[in-house]
Amino acid sequence: MRATTEEDATARAAVVARGCSSPIRTATGVWVRCGSRIKSKCESCAELYRNDWAAIARSGVFDGPVTEFRFYLLTLTAPSFGRVHRVPRDGGQRVGACSCGVEHSATDAGLRGVPIDGDMYDYAGQVAWNRDAGLLWDRTRRRMRDRWDSLEYFIVREWQDRGVLHVHAIIRVARFEAPTPGVLRDAALSATAVSQVDAGVLVEWGEQARCDAFRADGDGAKTIWYLSKALNYVLKDVATASVDAPIDVWRHQVALGDAARRMRCARDCQPQDCMNLVHKRYGSRSQVVSASRRTRNRTGWSFTGLTRTVQRRLRREWWESRMRDEAGDDAPALSPPPLEDLAARSRRELIARGWSAP
Known part of the structure; x- marks a missing residue:
């Protein structure tokens, strides 16, 4: 028995x-x-995680009275921490001459996002910004809801090639108070936060930002696919897996890791003794993906309450x-x-x- x-x-x-x-x-x-979210560690669990969130994203676009709302795709980026190599992506994109004096091609993809002068690059500032990015989004969310009370969101945080987070968010606002995409973008960009770890340090978004309106019955499925693709990317390891990566790539990642190791993750943090995973994630403490929650007075992102x-x-x-x-x-x-x-x-x-x- x-x-x-x-x-x-x-x-x-x-x-x-x-x-x-x-x-x-x-x-x-x-x-x-x-429960791993990293594909190289467990592809099955990472795919389950991605599919769960993709279903939640769809629920907030297609499972309710979509004609009563306007939808936007908002992208916010981090500020500059130093000059990096400008390398085009596949498909014939041309970015012009890089600041290093060379006009790169897609074959130089390994250099994309790598600092031109590592000695002058603000590694400490970058990992600190990653650490405080969650606080900045919270202030951004509040700023937008102060102006549009019906606003709900679904957000994916993606790693840029330089090792810093940027944000893709689907925003939903009731039609009776819906702004133009430009007004929504400017409201998000105007949000700032003061670091709770480094007293007096102002945290803000970079100048590059974009906001596009889309129709649920038009580009809704395409937008969900785009965010799902971004989520699929962030489930990969942040570190470069290729053994053929240029030496400058490895130097950049080592410098980022060292800066994150030295960074304080809280006011009373002693970095040399701290075991917080923030020190191993280039400073990031934010969840990869999240959505506004249902409360007594709010529907939350998902019309059906899917979590x-x-x-x-x-x-x-x-x-x-x-x-x-x-x-x-x-x-x-x-x-x-x-x-x-x-x-x-x-x-x-x-x-x-x-x-x-x-």
């Missing part, structure tokens, strides 16, 4: 963690997905139904299935303790 129970547990773990490269066994013996918690519950219910169908009416009741959200709750403890996999 015990052997059968163990076999059943292993089988259940295999169903829940199917495709996961590193399923985790918690202290209570429950098997869960690793990742709801998606996990629906998957769990589907699993339970499938297990009941396979077991039949005469089979003994199965123990509760592993809950995916247990991985998120216990990941820090497991990392410190180490885990095993079937």
